[in-house]
């Protein structure tokens with residue numbers, strides 16, 4: 373077991389797992405308290421269009437996916453702000469169209485046979501040093517923004533109507549949250565895959581929300597809980613030679629179940 | 644000077660006209676009670692004054708200026724205080740949101756504030772506001788663990804926290820117990836010595852005991868100065884709204 377830590381790719385996987393856990397913990401908390409989970413799902417799926425685009429034009433995958441995801445985020449921000457009643461239809465639409473565009477572009481690329489599985493379940497064992505550098509940068513950016521604008525983000529998330537009365541630029545912060553979500557989701561898809569992203573953005577965050585009495589705590593705790601799930605999942609997948617993404621999901625689901633049972637039996641502790 | 648001046652305001656959601664040709668002057672230090680049936684447009688009027696709903700026809704001025712320029716002078720207690728109950732936030736942090744935000748501060752103190760996250764002066768002031776509504780012992784409880792009436796008190800504290808010149812309250816005591824209501828209206832009465840108060844209510848005893856003006860809104864507006872309130876028989880205690888409206892209706896032709 374311990375000798376595994378000597379391998380570069382295992383080290384990279386662990387570092388990437390921790391970084392992604394904290395990024396998704398912070399951003400996921402914002403997504404959940406703003407009730408944007410469906411939007412985040414839309415962005416995640418739409419980003420596949422960007423992967424197709426990048427493959428077709430021979431661009432870096434990260435770049436293509438981030439571009440598409442950010443465009444989707446901006447579009448969604450625009451639509452949710454201006455046309456709240458049609459938002460479900462709209463998300464469903466770009467969700468599907470994004471994926472379809474991706475698949476068609478991959479079809480049209482001569483000789484390229486992309487592995488849809490690695491998009492769905494990620495490739496945490498294939499994370500490079502460059503990937504890690506990019507993720508660290510993104511996490512740093514997120515932390516700085518949240519630190520400087522915590523009050524505004526809190527006000528917009530809790531009661532956007534009142535925040536706008538107090539002069540907070542609600543549209544700006546709403547859009548900012550969506551764009552940061554897009555960037556985080558793309559990184560997380562690369563590492564843990566689309567399916568696990570949705571799990572990471574909901575399971576640890578749900579547990580953290582119940583245990584926290586402030587948004588800041590919720591963000592921090594979500595990061596810790598995801599890290600725990602990710603590392604335990606990785607270890608088990610190494611020991612028993614299982615698919616890492618699926619193992620992490622099962623660990624998270626088990627974690628959630630035990631939490632719910634514990635919560636029922638014991639009453640909660642609050643931080 | 645008029646604190647709030649509404650001229651010829653007409654407003655519709657989609658195609659349904661909700662307010663029609665409303666004109667209303669609220670003077671400084673008035674205590675205006677707005678009454679009217681459910682769906683009459685009371686909340687809509689407040690949201691227009693606050694700029695939450697966009698004006699379609701007519702004008703609204705706050706201290707003779709565009710409302711958007713004077714928002715920091717207005718405190719607001721919304722009708723629905725049950726939003727986001729699961730949100731992980733403590734009472735004191737909700738009240739602190741009432742403060743005028745850091746975006747309006749000069750650059751230097753912006754960074755100071757942003758980095759310190761919390762200012763002791765602001766916290767003390769928020770605690771004071773909670774004290775005024777009798778909620779300071781709940782300051783560090785999660786908002787979702789309070790009862791509906793307690794949450795309503797917290798929302799009032801949040802509005803007070805901004806030290807407003809005008810306070811708009813939309814049925815602020817709808818789920819507050821009898822003692823609490825009296826406590827809050829007595830507080831409003833004290834505040835009214837220096838600020839303007841507009842309160843939407845279905846409780847006629849409030850109109851009788853505290854208000855200096857009353858406006859009845861049901862799409863259209865009937866406006867009254869209640870300095871003649873001595874005419875009502877206060878000793879009876881509670882009036883029902885229908886009676887009150889009949890009385891207002893009967894006096895429609897009066898000179899106020």
Ligand SMILES: Nc1ncnc2c1ncn2[C@@H]1O[C@H](COP(=O)(O)OP(=O)(O)OP(=O)(O)O)[C@@H](O)[C@H]1O
Nearest residue numbers: 656657661679680681682683684685686687688722
């Ligand atoms: N967001 C909205 N979209 C469409 N119609 C609305 C909206 N808000 C209110 N209405 C309609 O406008 C009318 C006035 O509503 P408003 O909330 O102003 O009434 P109110 O006088 O505050 O009533 P209540 O005493 O029940 O609070 C109602 O007929 C309502 O159906």
Ligand SMILES: [Mg+2]
Nearest residue numbers: 685686722813
């Ligand atoms: Mg109302």
